[in-house]
Amino acid sequence: MTAVRRFVPAMVGAALIVFMAILPLLNLSLPGILPTPTYLPGTLALLSLCMVFAALALSYNLLLGSGGMLSFGHALYFGAGAYGLGIALEHFGVPLWPGVFIALLGGMVIALATGAVAMRVSGIPFAMVTLAFAQAGSVLVRRNSEVTGGEEGLSLDTDQVPDMLVGVVNTRNLYWFALAVLVVVYLVTLWVDTSRLGHLVRATRENEQRVRVLGLQPYRAKLIVFVIAAVLASLAGVAYMLLQSGTVPRAVSADLTITILVMVVLGGVGFRWGAIVGGVLYTLLDQRLTVLAGSEAIAGLPGVLRIPLSEPLFLLGVLFILVVMFLPGGIAGTIDAWVRRRRGERARVALRGIDDAESQAETRADSDREVRV
Amino acid sequence: MSTLVLTLITGVGLGALYFLVASGLSLIYGLMHVLNFAHGAFLTLSAFLGWVVAQALGTDSWWSFLASIAVGAIVGAAFATLTELVLIRPLYERHIEQVLVTVGLSFAAVALFEGIWGTDPITVSGPSWLKQTTDVLGARIPNTYWVLMIAAALVLLALVLFLQKTRYGMVIRAGVENRSMVTALGIDVRRSFTVVFAIGGAAAGIGGVLAMHYSTFVSAHLGSTLLIFAFIVTVVGGLGSLTGAAVASVLVAVLQQFANFYLGGTGDFIVVILLAVVLLVRPSGLLGRKA
Numbered sequence: 001m002t003a004v005r006r007f008v009p010a011m012v013g014a015a016l017i018v019f020m021a022i023l024p025l026l027n028l029s030l031p032g033i034l035p036t037p038t039y040l041p042g043t044l045a046l047l048s049l050c051m052v053f054a055a056l057a058l059s060y061n062l063l064l065g066s067g068g069m070l071s072f073g074h075a076l077y078f079g080a081g082a083y084g085l086g087i088a089l090e091h092f093g094v095p096l097w098p099g100v101f102i103a104l105l106g107g108m109v110i111a112l113a114t115g116a117v118a119m120r121v122s123g124i125p126f127a128m129v130t131l132a133f134a135q136a137g138s139v140l141v142r143r144n145s146e147v148t149g150g151e152e153g154l155s156l157d158t159d160q161v162p163d164m165l166v167g168v169v170n171t172r173n174l175y176w177f178a179l180a181v182l183v184v185v186y187l188v189t190l191w192v193d194t195s196r197l198g199h200l201v202r203a204t205r206e207n208e209q210r211v212r213v214l215g216l217q218p219y220r221a222k223l224i225v226f227v228i229a230a231v232l233a234s235l236a237g238v239a240y241m242l243l244q245s246g247t248v249p250r251a252v253s254a255d256l257t258i259t260i261l262v263m264v265v266l267g268g269v270g271f272r273w274g275a276i277v278g279g280v281l282y283t284l285l286d287q288r289l290t291v292l293a294g295s296e297a298i299a300g301l302p303g304v305l306r307i308p309l310s311e312p313l314f315l316l317g318v319l320f321i322l323v324v325m326f327l328p329g330g331i332a333g334t335i336d337a338w339v340r341r342r343r344g345e346r347a348r349v350a351l352r353g354i355d356d357a358e359s360q361a362e363t364r365a366d367s368d369r370e371v372r373v
Numbered sequence: 374m375s376t377l378v379l380t381l382i383t384g385v386g387l388g389a390l391y392f393l394v395a396s397g398l399s400l401i402y403g404l405m406h407v408l409n410f411a412h413g414a415f416l417t418l419s420a421f422l423g424w425v426v427a428q429a430l431g432t433d434s435w436w437s438f439l440a441s442i443a444v445g446a447i448v449g450a451a452f453a454t455l456t457e458l459v460l461i462r463p464l465y466e467r468h469i470e471q472v473l474v475t476v477g478l479s480f481a482a483v484a485l486f487e488g489i490w491g492t493d494p495i496t497v498s499g500p501s502w503l504k505q506t507t508d509v510l511g512a513r514i515p516n517t518y519w520v521l522m523i524a525a526a527l528v529l530l531a532l533v534l535f536l537q538k539t540r541y542g543m544v545i546r547a548g549v550e551n552r553s554m555v556t557a558l559g560i561d562v563r564r565s566f567t568v569v570f571a572i573g574g575a576a577a578g579i580g581g582v583l584a585m586h587y588s589t590f591v592s593a594h595l596g597s598t599l600l601i602f603a604f605i606v607t608v609v610g611g612l613g614s615l616t617g618a619a620v621a622s623v624l625v626a627v628l629q630q631f632a633n634f635y636l637g638g639t640g641d642f643i644v645v646i647l648l649a650v651v652l653l654v655r656p657s658g659l660l661g662r663k664a
Contacts, residue, residue: 070469116654117653119650120653121608122655124402124612125608125612127406128604128605128608129608129652131604132605135601135641135645136642139641143638208543254597267474307488308488311485313483313484313487314484317479318481320477320480321460321474321477321478325463325464325466345520354468355469356468
């Protein structure tokens with residue numbers, strides 16, 4: 001019985017992937033959620049975007065959920081993937097696949113350099129430092145307009161991209177590409193989580209001192225996980241670039257990092273499927289709320305109601321606050337806790353776990369801090 | 374020579390602005406270990422309301438300028454107090470969740486400001502003296518910088534006096550040292566949390582109104598831009614150290630100005646490189662205690 005139960009998630013996952021893969025061949029409609037039937041480019045583009053952001057959220061979950069690293073610079077690596085591919089194709093004139101390789105390599109090198117420095121501190125200072133690095137990246141992108149297109153953004157040099165991945169008629173191929181990226185990212189995060197590295201990094205999250213006493217190297221393990229998460233984010237960035245046939249500076253901004261964070265927390269920190277649900281749900285909400293904001297029903301309201309309701313980001317921000325305050329495990333954590341309660345097991349809420357580890361570390365280091373005048 | 378003086382003095386002036394934003398952040402982090410992402414939102418709202426007040430009273434009079442600063446401080450303090458009571462307090466001791474709600478608040482607030490005041494920057498003007506320059510050793514210093522320096526000096530002085538001389542200041546300093554001991558003595562540390570938030574918000578509010586005069590426009594993103602530099606300043610200075618924040622503000626801003634003048638507008642980069650160097654050499658910051 002337990003053996004069967006172990007394989008259920010894998011089978012459900014496989015079935016879901018197969019279903020997603022044949023979706024472009026089906027004629028399904030979900031009015032209100034999807035703009036068109038599933039075989040038309042509009043819906044396929046939206047679903048592809050959902051999957052790209054799900055992949056990005058998964059990579060961030062590896063960082064926050066497994067590693068306990070609250071980074072505010074994750075968008076930097078996403079942007080590195082998107083801009084890296086764009087620059088490689090336009091300025092180096094290489095074909096697509098070497099271009100993808102260059103983009104991922106670039107993301108990795110940036111992650112190694114910035115991660116190694118940022119990891120000199122941990123916890124909340126780490127968040128601030130990663131944010132500063134990402135901001136530097138954002139400034140770089142905006143300033144060097146001859147390379148990155150500045151505020152205008154960089155459009156994809158389609159000469160170097162195989163025809164099957166270009167244009168609205170080929171949205172279906174791009175959709176499959178995005179699905180493949182999501183599956184690859186999922187498998188890598190699964191592999192990291194179940195590997196020795198993943199165990200080491202989770203142990204470090206709980207108690208770094210103890211790991212060090214055992215003679216293991218928490219710094220190296222955390223850095224490796226950081227770099228893996230960054231390369232996965234770059235891969236999502238590459239997919240984003242192909243999908244949107246271009247990128248804008250927003251792809252490197254602090255706004256995007258916060259968006260990723262919102263996705264992961266909404267879905268449930270520490271749950272791979274939570275990250276996917278969060279990424280998809282956020283993207284759908286973002287798109288649908290924008291449509292809602294422009295609707296006549298909203299335009300007819302008095303200002304006090306109209307202004308907040310016509311700002312999708314306001315609604316998402318409020319939703320995020322409500323989730324953090326009242327659903328601390330996010331969607332996945334809440335469902336998981338409910339299922340486990342029914343089975344009589346102890347619930348796991350990753351965010352709380354990270355926080356507890358954090359406050360333990362803080363108590364130890366409490367003498368480090370003071371307001372001095 | 375005059376360029377050198379100009380760069381130096383404008384650097385110090387910009388540093389004063391950074392200090393106004395960073396002091397609140399640093400105090401809040403020092404006492405509560407909360408990284409307040411909504412600090413930029415406090416600043417932006419204060420700037421907008423300060424602008425509204427100045428518009429109503431006539432922009433070129435000194436009274437309306439002072440009134441807008443006072444309104445900025447009050448708005449910042451009120452917004453911060455409300456944030457602490459509604460969002461931070463229910464998540465007592467949950468630092469990561471506290472950071473997350475402030476992230477959500479900043480997200481929602483910026484969107485709301487865009488909804489109310491539009492996405493385009495609004496040009497502002499103040500007393501005409503602010504637009505003029507003063508000669509110092511041949512360098513023509515825009516007068517806004519003097520105002521920034523005076524405001525920062527006053528805020529620093531007020532904070533020092535508050536922390537040193539008042540009962541609340543004492544509780545706050547003790548709370549930073551050993552929170553559980555202060556609680557055990559029967560003192561309500563939570564009230565001092567609210568006070569610290571209000572003070573930080575007021576400083577951010579003053580900074581917001583002045584930042585709007587410094588950049589001569591106000592937009593929904595005014596706060597987020599400054600917040601990043603304030604983060605860098607607090608890390609470089611040593612988290613929770615007020616003096617550290619003051620020293621680092623000036624250091625960061627002067628370096629930034631020099632790089633902008635002499636190294637072809639690379640100021641923002643130099644600042645990040647400075648941050649990296651400080652972290653490599655002294656992870657706890659310039660005036661932070663050694664870990």
